[in-house]
Amino acid sequence: MAPTRDRILDALQDVLLEDGPGGATLDAVAERAGVSKGGLLYHFRSKDDLFEGLLDRLDAGGAAADAQCPPDPDGAARWFLDGSQTADGPEERTLLAALRLLGTYPPASDRMARYLDDWAAGLRRAIGDPVTARLVQLVGDGLFLHALLGSGDTPLDARVKDAVRTLLDQA
Amino acid sequence: MAPTRDRILDALQDVLLEDGPGGATLDAVAERAGVSKGGLLYHFRSKDDLFEGLLDRLDAGGAAADAQCPPDPDGAARWFLDGSQTADGPEERTLLAALRLLGTYPPASDRMARYLDDWAAGLRRAIGDPVTARLVQLVGDGLFLHALLGSGDTPLDARVKDAVRTLLDQA
DNA sequence: CCTTGTGCACCGTCCGGACGGTCGACTACT
DNA sequence: AGTAGTCGACCGTCCGGACGGTGCACAAGG
Numbered sequence: 001m002a003p004t005r006d007r008i009l010d011a012l013q014d015v016l017l018e019d020g021p022g023g024a025t026l027d028a029v030a031e032r033a034g035v036s037k038g039g040l041l042y043h044f045r046s047k048d049d050l051f052e053g054l055l056d057r058l059d060a061g062g063a064a065a066d067a068q069c070p071p072d073p074d075g076a077a078r079w080f081l082d083g084s085q086t087a088d089g090p091e092e093r094t095l096l097a098a099l100r101l102l103g104t105y106p107p108a109s110d111r112m113a114r115y116l117d118d119w120a121a122g123l124r125r126a127i128g129d130p131v132t133a134r135l136v137q138l139v140g141d142g143l144f145l146h147a148l149l150g151s152g153d154t155p156l157d158a159r160v161k162d163a164v165r166t167l168l169d170q171a
Numbered sequence: 172m173a174p175t176r177d178r179i180l181d182a183l184q185d186v187l188l189e190d191g192p193g194g195a196t197l198d199a200v201a202e203r204a205g206v207s208k209g210g211l212l213y214h215f216r217s218k219d220d221l222f223e224g225l226l227d228r229l230d231a232g233g234a235a236a237d238a239q240c241p242p243d244p245d246g247a248a249r250w251f252l253d254g255s256q257t258a259d260g261p262e263e264r265t266l267l268a269a270l271r272l273l274g275t276y277p278p279a280s281d282r283m284a285r286y287l288d289d290w291a292a293g294l295r296r297a298i299g300d301p302v303t304a305r306l307v308q309l310v311g312d313g314l315f316l317h318a319l320l321g322s323g324d325t326p327l328d329a330r331v332k333d334a335v336r337t338l339l340d341q342a
Numbered sequence: 343c344c345t346t347g348t349g350c351a352c353c354g355t356c357c358g359g360a361c362g363g364t365c366g367a368c369t370a371c372t
Numbered sequence: 373a374g375t376a377g378t379c380g381a382c383c384g385t386c387c388g389g390a391c392g393g394t395g396c397a398c399a400a401g402g
Contacts, residue, residue: 004377020274021192025361037363039378047362103191103271113320131330135310138317138331142309145316149284159302160309167338175351196387208389210352218388 005043008033009053013097016054021104026050051101055111058098061091062118069122073168076126077136080119081161084140084147099148116141132168139164176214179204184268187225192275211293222272226282229269232262233289240293246296248307251290252332255311256318270319284287287312301316303339311334 002010011032015024026047030040044050060116065083070076093113120137128131143157173181182203186195197218201211215221236254241247262274266286272279298304314328 016274020277022275026363027361036379038365038380041363042377044221045363100274102273103187104193104274105193106222109321112335113317113322116317116320130327131334135331135334138313138328139306141313141316142311145312146284146287148311149287151284156301157303157309160306163302163306197389198387207353209354209391212389213350305402329365 004033004035004039005053008035008040008043008050009057012050012054013093016097016100017093021100024100048105051105051108054094054098054101058094058111058115059118060168061094062115065091066118066122071126073127074165076123077165077168078161080123080136080140081143081164083119084144096148112122127168135167136164174208175204176224179206179211179214180228181182183221183225184264187271188264192271195271208321217272219276222276222279225265225269225272228280229265229286230281230289232265233286234315236262237289240297242297244298245336247294247334248339249332251294251311252314252335253309254290255315256324256328267319298339306338307335 008029011029012024014032015028026037029050030037033040037072040050044053068079070079084106098108098112098115102112120133122128123137124133127136139160147153179200182200183195184197185203190199197208197211200221201208204211211221215224239250241250269279269283269286273283291304291311294308295301295304298307310331318324
């Protein structure tokens with residue numbers, strides 16, 4: 001079995017994704033993690049401390065993502081654009097959960113902004129022109145926003161991604 | 172004095188923006204609006220009903236925004252891209268407040284997605300090629316996401332906007 | 343002209359329940 | 373024996389919502 005601390009963070013993510021920040025009570029998280037409330041509060045001294053733990057996990061994911069970015073422009077763009085929409089895998093799950101903290105836990109905004117910037121670091125490295133790199137990032141972030149609101153991948157978006165990548169050849 | 176119902180919705184926005192969804196209690200909203208809790212519940216039968224009222228106000232703003240979109244491609248793009256970042260004015264205030272409902276009040280996701288789509292309707296009308304129109308929309312939504320997280324307008328983003336608009340001439 | 347009635351807008355209090363957090367006791371490993 | 377980890381009962385607080393009541397506007401009837 002995974003360490004208790006990780007199980008609690010997993011449980012927090014689950015609850016955040018299913019019930020939103022309102023449902024993320026200490027009781028709910030503890031029950032989900034198979035731990036009593038006292039046990040939870042042993043690992044995280046307060047609710048804010050628990051949120052901080054989730055944001056720390058996010059930072060780790062951002063750094064790991066950056067390391068995976070292909071070094072060539074086209075590969076980097078493809079990697080970034082596709083990654084902006086997927087909601088599968090443990091890291092994306094952490095991200096989506098952290099998003100739910102935005103209005104609730106004030107420090108979340110800054111941490112999220114830094115996370116988006118970490119993701120785009122590889123893009124800036126692979127693409128010479130900073131304006132083009134930023135454009136690719138913004139398109140990706142736009143896709144991400146739509147994915148956030150629940151709209152899945154559309155055929156039109158696939159064509160947009162192709163269009164963006166042909167743009168890279170001209171730059 | 173503005174109608175009580177509107178004053179209550181204004182108060183809800185204020186509280187949502189200042190304290191997040193957690194602070195948006197019936198008591199807090201009522202006090203802010205200069206109304207007793209009973210008075211508030213006379214106009215909105217439940218907390219969910221109150222949230223619904225805010226989302227309705229958002230829809231009205233979306234329809235109004237669409238009507239203001241210039242008919243020519245360059246004007247439309249400029250209008251959309253600049254509008255994605257501003258956080259001033261009563262309509263943007265409503266939008267930012269509604270965003271705070273995302274994880275808290277489940278129906279908010281769908282309503283927000285529809286709102287984004289309403290905004291882009293004018294873009295699709297003004298720009299012939301649907302792929303290009305969608306690209307402009309995604310860049311705008313990306314800018315919007317960053318504005319949401321608190322990062323202001325950067326010089327780099329201004330150059331990206333110029334680049335997007337020169338793209339329109341080629342299409 | 344006045345009074346009786348009707349309904350809308352609003353008020354203030356109360357209550358059941360849930361929430362965050364504390365505490366002392368228990369267990370298992372070292 | 374000591375310590376890290378876990379438990380579950382408990383406390384004070386706050387929230388959403390229900391409820392009974394108040395006052396005003398306005399219209400009908402005498």
